[in-house]
Amino acid sequence: MATIKPFKAIRPATDKVAFVASRSYEEYQEEELQSILKFNPFSFLHIINPGFKFDKSITGKERFKLVHNRYLEFLEDAIFEKDEAPSLYLYKITNENFSSLGLFCATSVQDYRDNIIKKHEDTIEKREILFADYLKTVGFNAEPVLMTYKDDKVIASILEREVQKVPIYNFTTTDKVQHQLWKISKKETISALEDAFYKMDALYIADGHHRSASSCLLAEACSKANKDHSGKESYNFFMSYLIPESEVKIYEFNRMVKDLNGLSKEEFLIQLDTYYRIEKRDDGIYKPSKKHHFSMYLDGEFYSLYLRKKVYQFSDALSELDTQILYKTILEPVLGISDLRNDKRIAYGYGKYNLIKMKNNIDNGDFAVGFGLVPITVNEIKAIADAGLVMPPKSTYIEPKLRSGLAIYEI
Incomplete structure (x- = not known):
């Protein structure tokens, strides 16, 4: 039984929210980052990059303390305000191709322990400890965990009723994405949502x-x-953003490898013939259209790889996953890549034009071969999580990507 709770969010003042909200820190190129830090004093980036104030790169626990100090300054300067009543927050993200409507709430650590909140990826202990130390020092959580739930008519009807009201935030960012936020403070509505979850x-x-x-x-x-x-x-508890399964958009990560592990092109193709029917594509860029089919770009040519299902054995949900199939049939046994997280010979790409980028990278000599996949589905993610299994890294690129600084949970 999933537990959700309202919380008293720390939020940007209404007249400053468009200036405060930022993309994830890792998404910024250095030139853009420095420009925002220099010309936008309200950006949330000032909090997570506190060394800019001192024109100094600061890391470790010293940075954590300064993040806390910048956060306090945003409160003191009324850039941030704290809600008086515990609330749930309805957040809608809309662009020309995609829309999602989800709920900011507090979710239970006990649910995570009890596997009511289910995972499909391994975590690295060192990173867990580092981020736990960060949270303890800064005293707040500004990055919600994105979770999905099975589409529910009761929840949908409540949320649709709430979005008919005037949002407390309604702004568009420079990437042409509209952001709207509604505060749900009415106890009866909160109770109805708590009961539904x-x-x-x-x-x-x-x-x-x-x-x-x-x-x-x-x-x-x-x-x-x-x-x-x-x-x-x-x-x-920790802050989460919950959206129905139908509103999750999943993209594939393609794979590129720097060399053929000492094999010639012909030797490499012969090795692949064990598990795949290989066909050269003469019709331009080739993108696979269904599970267990892959595209491959090698030596200036696209190939389609069709898995020989009589040779490859399906034993569980993980073995049916395309990223696992590629790993077990090509990346590990043929190309010698066993550590998908840390091996410097492999790189990953995603995005609408990623096959073109992959082709260009290989044509330029940066990589020797690339593989295109179809996106993994929500049902595959659930099957992996329900079975207690773990996907290979970089199996999914998931949207929506949330703006930082819109709602903050104090610990």
Whole structure:
């Protein structure tokens, strides 16, 4: 039974929200980042990049403390304000091709422990500990975990009713994406949503596995240090953004490898013939259209790879996943790549024009071969999570991508 809770969000002042909200820090090129930091004093980037104030690159625990200080300054300067009543927050993201309507709420660490909140990716312990330390020092969580839930008529009807009201935020960013936020403070509405989610067997993490794991780690440390621990403290919950399965957009990550592991082109193709029927494509850029089919770009030519299903054995949900099939039939045994996270010979790409980018990278000599896949589905993610299995890294690129700084959860 999934637990959600309202919380008193820290939010940007209405007249400054368009200036505060930022994309994920990793998405900025250095030149754009420096320009925003220089000319936009309200950007949330100032909080997560506190060294800019001192014209100094700051890392580690010193940075964590300064992030906390910049956060306090935003509160003192009324750039941020704290809501008086615990609320849920309805957030809609719309662009010309995509729209999602989801809910900011607090979700339970205990649900994560009990596998009611389900994961499909492994986490790295070092990163868990680092981010837990970060959360403890800064005292807030500004990056919600993206989770999905099975489409529900009761929840949908409540949310559709709420979006008929005037939003507290309504602005468009320079990437032509519209952002709208509604605050749900009415106790009856909150209770109805809590009850609807409590009837669900599971929530599924789409993006934010390390954030979830770190919040769990922090809760364990805080509960041990608090002799009056009750289970109701804020550290027992973490901020999430919940959207129905139908509104999740999943894109594929393609793979590019720098060399053929000492094989000639002909030797490489012969090795692939064990598991695949290989056909050269003479009709330009080739993109696969269904599961267990791959495109390959090699030596200036596209190929289609059709899995020989009588040779490859399907044993569980993971073995049916295209990223796992590619790993087990080509990347590991033929190209010698066993560590998909850390091997410098492999790179990943995503996006609308990624096959063209992949082709250009190989034509330029940066890589020797590239593989195109079809996107993984929500049902595949759920099957992996339900079975307690783990996907290969870079199996999914998931939207929506949320703006930072719109709602902050204090720990």
